[in-house]
Amino acid sequence: MQITILGAAGEVTGSGYLVQTARANVLIDFGMFQGRGAGDEKNREIDPVVPARLDAVVLTHAHLDHVGRLPLLTGLACAVHATHASCALAELILRDSAKIQEGDAARENRWKERTGATPDAVALYGTAEVDAIVSRMRGHDYEQLIEVADGITARFQDAGHILGSASVELRVTEGGTTKTVVFSGDVGQKCMPILRDPVPCPPADLVFLESTYGDRDHRPADETFAELRAILEQSAWQKRKVLVPSFAVGRAQLLLHVLAEIARDGRSPVVPVYLDSPMAIRATEIYNKFPDDFDDESRGLARSGQARREFANVNLCVTPQQSRDLNESWDPSIVIAGSGMCDGGRILHHLRHNLWRRGVQVLLTSFMADGSLGRKLVDGAKTVRIFREDVVVRADVRTVGGLSAHAGQGGLIEWFTGASQKPAAPRVVLTHGEDRQRGVLAQALTGLGGCTVAQPKRFEVIEI
Ligand SMILES: [Zn+2]
Incomplete structure (x- = not known):
């Protein structure tokens, strides 16, 4: 199996992974790039994803930096799997995003017309593209085993980050052997109101771990x-x-x-x-x-x-x-x-x-x-x-600091090691963090012993 990192590599936005086997193509998240250097061009570029060839899309949670580029997948013919609450929140967030994109394009075109330029601004996507994605969403309970593609099952575990947020466990069977790959999604802090604590990472062969606050701990x-x-x-x-x-x-x-x-x-x-x-x-x-x-x-x-x-x-x-x-x-x-x-x-x-x-x-x-x-x-x-x-x-x-929806370094390590304090997987790939933050987390994880830590760039391919 090959897993291509589509974004959030050395940065905190644009999360996405393309999982490919001989029999299936599954997309995990497809988030928007936001902030500095995140122009429309970077967001419009959907290569190497070919929407019509996808067998399933699986979402960790409904934040824009994890779902915001889904409406660009025109021609998508498969289901978009998420928890029930994530489906509802993703629809809200995507509709709001479409309204913003359409408003921005209209404003830019009015400005261009006033200055005599050609009004050629085009919204990244609009309501029609969001409708198409929403019609493909399938809601699931946590902990349920879902067959999402030929030889691939998925399971959502509560990540305690926002309502409906999940880590995604994929079990991928190829040539008679089954490998487990876990995508942490965004991992929340323990003891936050409303949400449950994150469920620790299950044993796996490979884990993609977020590293937003990999360099520090929040106060209690x-x-x-x-x-x-x-x-x-x-x-x-x-x-x-x-x-x-x-x-x-x-x-x-x-x-x-x-x-x-x-x-x-x-x-x-x-x-x-x-x-x-x-x-x-x-x-x-x-x-x-x-x-x-x-x-x-x-x-x-x-x-x-x-x-x-x-x-x-x-x-x-x-x-x-x-x-x-x-x-x-x-x-x-x-x-x-x-x-x-x-x-x-x-x-x-x-x-x-x-x-x-x-x-x-x-x-x-x-x-x-x-x-x-x-x-x-x-x-x-x-x-x-x-x-x-x-x-x-x-x-x-x-x-008032410390109210983050993301775990600090200690929380990330606790999620990754569970109660055993042993790494959940021999290989861990750090994403969704600036290079400094994931560098510090990499050192801490290496110090645990028992796992190798990778810090890939965008479009790097991980083989397992
Ligand atoms: Zn998030």
């Missing part, structure tokens, strides 16, 4: 949550307006969980909570449909109806006007809005109207990429530029 989750709760409770006593930039999938639901917990404890005044993101609202509704995928605590809250009652207390801002109504308000409130890195979305309007106000608090809990507005705020910028306007930062900007 309970410390992080205690800090987050303390800040929110103090803000409530101080009658502050609090702005919380948030990703729509995962982070928004986690924040709502913490806020519901604070309200339940009743140690601080009740403050109205606004979820100002149509995408986060829809993602939360999808989360609420899959309580069986939650950890024990959240499943209990869902089953008793308490989670539904608590969500009913959240003010949902669907229309732009509902969002604008909040801009000028000075009332104590908590506003959760996208985007997570403050590089777009409704949070920009909230920041423009409030950053200059003393007494307002901005609570940053997300990873902020270099160059993003969120990163500038984390770094203590005194003024920032929003919508071509310089805005003075007088608000109290607080950063």
Whole structure:
């Protein structure tokens, strides 16, 4: 069998693997390249994948950097396998992505027309291409053995990263022998609210392991949550307006969980909570449909109806006007809005109207990429530029680190070694991490003994 690395090699986006045997071609993830150097051209290039020749597509989870290029697979005639929750979230994310691609192309063409150039911008893909992929999605339970192609079975194991996230175990039979290959997907942190802990890697012949935070450990989750709760409770006593930039999938639901917990404890005044993101609202509704995928605590809250009652207390801002109504308000409130890195979305309007106000608090809990507005705020910028306007930062900007949806180095090693502390496979291939991060993780894994560690480049082929 040959496995070609299609992306996320020495970087954290564009995940994808093409698994080929004499009898079958299976694609694992097909994610979008994002951030620096990720132009349309890199995303459009689907070689060496030939959609019509694929026997199956298998998805680890519904983040854009794992599913975002699926609509480029025109002519796909096979099933796209994922957990039930991943199917629902992938549809939401792909439809949103198509809308963004179409909007960007239309805007560029208007600009080109104004400058006398030919309006030749074409969206990476649109709604029709997403419809085609969605119609091929097949939802599965965790731990179920699924025959996805001739001689290849797949099994999803909970990866604890976002709702529906999974590591994928492939058992591949060729010439009478069966080999096990595991794709970690993105591995979550232990002890995070809502989600179950990641299920450790099963014994395998070859493991593809993510390495996003391969060079460091996060501080313990309970410390992080205690800090987050303390800040929110103090803000409530101080009658502050609090702005919380948030990703729509995962982070928004986690924040709502913490806020519901604070309200339940009743140690601080009740403050109205606004979820100002149509995408986060829809993602939360999808989360609420899959309580069986939650950890024990959240499943209990869902089953008793308490989670539904608590969500009913959240003010949902669907229309732009509902969002604008909040801009000028000075009332104590908590506003959760996208985007997570403050590089777009409704949070920009909230920041423009409030950053200059003393007494307002901005609570940053997300990873902020270099160059993003969120990163500038984390770094203590005194003024920032929003919508071509310089805005003075007088608000109290607080950063809570450690809330990552990714395991740190210790968590990755624990996932890879399970309870035995012995490597799950003799060969491990590190992907989904910058070179520095995966280099440090490679050293740590080599130190365990018993496995060889590879750090391949994009399009490298692994033979087994
Ligand atoms: Zn992810």
